[in-house]
Amino acid sequence: MRFRNRRNPERRNPNNEEEVISLTSLCEGECGIITHTFGGFGFVRRLAEMGLTPGTEVRLLRKCSFHGPVEIETRGVALAIGYGLASKIFVRVLKAESNG
Amino acid sequence: MAKKQQLRIALAGNANVGKSAIFNQLTGLNQVVGNWPGKTVERAEGTLHFKGYTIRIIDLPGIYSLSTFSMEEIVSRDFIAVEKPDILINVIDASALERNLYFTLQLVELGAPIIIDLNQIDFAAKKGIRIDVEKLSEALGLPVVPTVAITGSGINGLLSAVIAVIEKERDIKPLKIEYGKEIEKRVQTIEKLVKAKLPQICRVFPARWIAIKLLERDTDVAGKIRNYERGEEVLNYAEKTASELEEIHGESSPVIMASERYGFATKIAKAVTIIEAPPKISFEQKLDALTTHKVLGYPVLAAILASMFALIFVGGNFISAGLDYVFGIFTAYIENSLFLLLPEIAVNLIVKGVLSGIVAGITIALPYIVPFYILLALLEDSGYLPRAAFLMDNLMHKIGLHGKAFIPLILGYGCSVPACIGCRIMETQRERFIAAFVAILIPCVARTVVILGLVGRFVGLHAALALYAFDLILVFILGRIAFKALPGEPVGLIIEMPSYKKPSTRNIAMKTWSRTKDFVYIAFPIIMAGSITIAALDVSGFMGYVVNAASPLMNGWLGLPAEAGIPLIFGVLRKELTLILLSEIVSLESLTAVQMLVFSLVTMIYIPCVATIAACVREFGWRKALAIALIDIALALLLGGIAYRLLSLMLLM
Numbered sequence: 182m183r184f185r186n187r188r189n190p191e192r193r194n195p196n197n198e199e200e201v202i203s204l205t206s207l208c209e210g211e212c213g214i215i216t217h218t219f220g221g222f223g224f225v226r227r228l229a230e231m232g233l234t235p236g237t238e239v240r241l242l243r244k245c246s247f248h249g250p251v252e253i254e255t256r257g258v259a260l261a262i263g264y265g266l267a268s269k270i271f272v273r274v275l276k277a278e279s280n281g
Numbered sequence: 282m283a284k285k286q287q288l289r290i291a292l293a294g295n296a297n298v299g300k301s302a303i304f305n306q307l308t309g310l311n312q313v314v315g316n317w318p319g320k321t322v323e324r325a326e327g328t329l330h331f332k333g334y335t336i337r338i339i340d341l342p343g344i345y346s347l348s349t350f351s352m353e354e355i356v357s358r359d360f361i362a363v364e365k366p367d368i369l370i371n372v373i374d375a376s377a378l379e380r381n382l383y384f385t386l387q388l389v390e391l392g393a394p395i396i397i398d399l400n401q402i403d404f405a406a407k408k409g410i411r412i413d414v415e416k417l418s419e420a421l422g423l424p425v426v427p428t429v430a431i432t433g434s435g436i437n438g439l440l441s442a443v444i445a446v447i448e449k450e451r452d453i454k455p456l457k458i459e460y461g462k463e464i465e466k467r468v469q470t471i472e473k474l475v476k477a478k479l480p481q482i483c484r485v486f487p488a489r490w491i492a493i494k495l496l497e498r499d500t501d502v503a504g505k506i507r508n509y510e511r512g513e514e515v516l517n518y519a520e521k522t523a524s525e526l527e528e529i530h531g532e533s534s535p536v537i538m539a540s541e542r543y544g545f546a547t548k549i550a551k552a553v554t555i556i557e558a559p560p561k562i563s564f565e566q567k568l569d570a571l572t573t574h575k576v577l578g579y580p581v582l583a584a585i586l587a588s589m590f591a592l593i594f595v596g597g598n599f600i601s602a603g604l605d606y607v608f609g610i611f612t613a614y615i616e617n618s619l620f621l622l623l624p625e626i627a628v629n630l631i632v633k634g635v636l637s638g639i640v641a642g643i644t645i646a647l648p649y650i651v652p653f654y655i656l657l658a659l660l661e662d663s664g665y666l667p668r669a670a671f672l673m674d675n676l677m678h679k680i681g682l683h684g685k686a687f688i689p690l691i692l693g694y695g696c697s698v699p700a701c702i703g704c705r706i707m708e709t710q711r712e713r714f715i716a717a718f719v720a721i722l723i724p725c726v727a728r729t730v731v732i733l734g735l736v737g738r739f740v741g742l743h744a745a746l747a748l749y750a751f752d753l754i755l756v757f758i759l760g761r762i763a764f765k766a767l768p769g770e771p772v773g774l775i776i777e778m779p780s781y782k783k784p785s786t787r788n789i790a791m792k793t794w795s796r797t798k799d800f801v802y803i804a805f806p807i808i809m810a811g812s813i814t815i816a817a818l819d820v821s822g823f824m825g826y827v828v829n830a831a832s833p834l835m836n837g838w839l840g841l842p843a844e845a846g847i848p849l850i851f852g853v854l855r856k857e858l859t860l861i862l863l864s865e866i867v868s869l870e871s872l873t874a875v876q877m878l879v880f881s882l883v884t885m886i887y888i889p890c891v892a893t894i895a896a897c898v899r900e901f902g903w904r905k906a907l908a909i910a911l912i913d914i915a916l917a918l919l920l921g922g923i924a925y926r927l928l929s930l931m932l933l934m
Contacts, residue, residue, distance in 0.1 A: 229539035246575040256379040261671040263774035
């Protein structure tokens, strides 16, 4: 069990739908709903204004290597977010739809 | 009643929605257009005439919201509220309606008379998105005009809509944005309080807007209100109310308000958007996947940058040599004819001063500059720069900056002035300064002219590349030092990744032309003035004094010919002037490889040119600009002297 999903060590139980994980732990192509963001007032607000409010659906497009930024799609726009920031955004994983 | 013949129209919208392109179509001016967010950092203005009206157009910088996140946003907001333009054209990107409507809703709250310019409909169609214009207009209560800025389609309709509103043929009845019950109740009580206690400020800003901003804990609005007599009272109440709201929702109030507003935007966007075809995987998407790939992205980035420089080098050398040959014949001919007409001194002044200045400018500088501008324009318009920012984020963090800072660095290879101004895309003053400090050290085209025209041409491409590599290492080390030396927390990267677009030939040509024109207009008079001064110094015999005075430093420390001091002094005006003047004073072929390298190295690093210093002063104030200049001079002399000794030693071995 401990070695499952080695690429995402923070994620222990990938089958649990209700699991809340950080944005950086999503796999490429996976979708999630933002549950909360934590950090300073300015940071949370900045995210909210870019459209990353709780309840928003995001899709992880790609990750950069070595803890680089992640690229997500939300509200029809692609955004690149630095790793440090992205790890403060938490999402509830959505089960992939059948058509992928 | 007399018709108002003078109109003021402001353009507002999110970053990278094609505002600058609309502006250019409206005014016929060449505001620089590019495919990366945050490019318009200065307010641009232009005038046009339409149906008997004189219309002044003001292009506001692209912003995401009207909250106080950055200086630009406050500037735009105050402009809209205080200067009250007759019409506000809100340019929105049809392919990202939801995001854009968020901003529109804030403009509506600000109470400005708005016309919606639904831009990039062609691009949206390509993505399979069609917008029901009528329905959108109805939902917002505002006129909506679809346009394609790049081709200019719809621009006339936009202007007609403006006139229709001005002449009261068309009404603007913007929708009323009503928040959820708990929020709405609080907004209204604060609004009443603002109206009662602060009637003065309500003349500028709508009371409801102030109430909303206070509830959102907007620091700028709070600051404005604090200046009024009974402001503190209102602030305290608003603060209490905001806390209440946060208690109920369990989120901070700006997040609550943003969620609500996005809720509206989503509802409207969903209602008016028709998804026609599920988007297929297009060529652009494949390109996107390749260029941002976690492994392949880096070799692609390196290949793009390397091929850019190879093209500039090969193309530049080829054109430069050709022009040199042609102008050589031409100058000799003019010189011979002048000798028949004028005394020798006059001929020397004209030929050495004016003529050789122009010739050197054309043959040395332009061949490298024009290809560079073309390639830079391609890079900007395609949308590659944000991808580069994405890839470089990690590395840029090492010098305390995030990926966005890579954009001014790339711009720095063009010219330090836009690089310096471009640093405004960074979020905090500290990061702007660090970014500008390192961007100035990037060799601009003028310095590229010196490096390629001297080292590249006479010593070899490998030596020129070594200089560039050294410069990058230097940028990295100095950036790291600045990052450690200046207090503050680094900010993370958030940048919108625009879709790739095929750059339009017309846009590339216009951009290259306008940048080249600027270069010729600004640089050539300075080149000529410098050349004439040097010719005059030479003819009058003053040269000897200056040379002697600079000799210990130039000859003793840097190992350069003593005369090299003069070009370096004039190089403060324009960096390429150093090479042009050097070629007029000594024969370039007579220099040793070490001297060429040291000369180029010093030129590359020492004091930024006057235009850059001026830009720094404007951005960061005198003291910081002076600090940058002094650090760079000291560094150049230090490294130049060390390089001279090391390189000489290496050659001996």
